[in-house]
Amino acid sequence: xxLHHDYIAVPEVFWSFExxxxxxxxxxxxxxxxxxxxxxxxxxxxxxxxxxxxHALCLSCYTESHQSMSEDSREKIRDYFAExxxxxxxxxxxxxxxxxxxxxxxxxxxVKGFPVREIExxxxxxxxxxxxxxxxxxxxxLCGDVIEEIMELLSxxxxxxxxxLSQKLFGVDAPHDLLMF
Ligand SMILES: [Zn+2]
Numbered sequence: 011x012x013l014h015h016d017y018i019a020v021p022e023v024f025w026s027f028e029x030x031x032x033x034x035x036x037x038x039x040x041x042x043x044x045x046x047x048x049x050x051x052x053x054x055x056x057x058x059x060x061x062x063x064x065h066a067l068c069l070s071c072y073t074e075s076h077q078s079m080s081e082d083s084r085e086k087i088r089d090y091f092a093e094x095x096x097x098x099x100x101x102x103x104x105x106x107x108x109x110x111x112x113x114x115x116x117x118x119x120x121v122k123g124f125p126v127r128e129i130e131x132x133x134x135x136x137x138x139x140x141x142x143x144x145x146x147x148x149x150x151x152l153c154g155d156v157i158e159e160i161m162e163l164l165s166x167x168x169x170x171x172x173x174x175l176s177q178k179l180f181g182v183d184a185p186h187d188l189l190m191f
Contacts, residue, residue: 017142018110024052024136027061037065037179046140054134063185075175083168090160094121097147112149119153129153157187
């Protein structure tokens with residue numbers, strides 16, 4: 011990865027709905043994400059304009075979760091994205107057109123192109139390093155249709171693993187459409 015990232019302070023849309031502040035700890039291992047140089051991923055799901063779940067995972071918890079999916083499922087997810095999005099091209103075009111104006115990166119579904127304001131359900135993803143949001147493929151939004159299409163590609167085994175992880179993250183109110191990319 012290029013070391014000279016473009017970045018901005020984590021914008022409010024990525025902050026915790028619960029606390030009204032930036033998400034400061036990993037949802038799984040509780041490590042301090044604000045520790046300088048800490049890489050992590052934020053995922054937030056919205057329905058009709060409201061946050062329905064949110065979490066941040068440090069890089070090692072994220073990697074571990076991702077690797078708990080079956081090899082076959084991981085390959086299918088990779089193929090799905092390779093088929094629908096050219097991440098490198100998107101990165102270059104957006105960087106040139108929008109720079110670090112994050113709103114522009116997340117106002118349409120990355121795969122289907124639907125404007126977010128017209129989508130009932132969507133999930134927002136961002137990669138961060140301590141206090142900053144990094145522009146490196148992310149940030150992006152996936153609409154509910156895309157999440158559904160990807161879920162359909164996954165093996166029963168992987169869906170089971172994702173459900174177990176979701177339980178661990180969210181307890182009784184665990185969402186069934188948690189995805190780790
Ligand atoms: Zn962690």
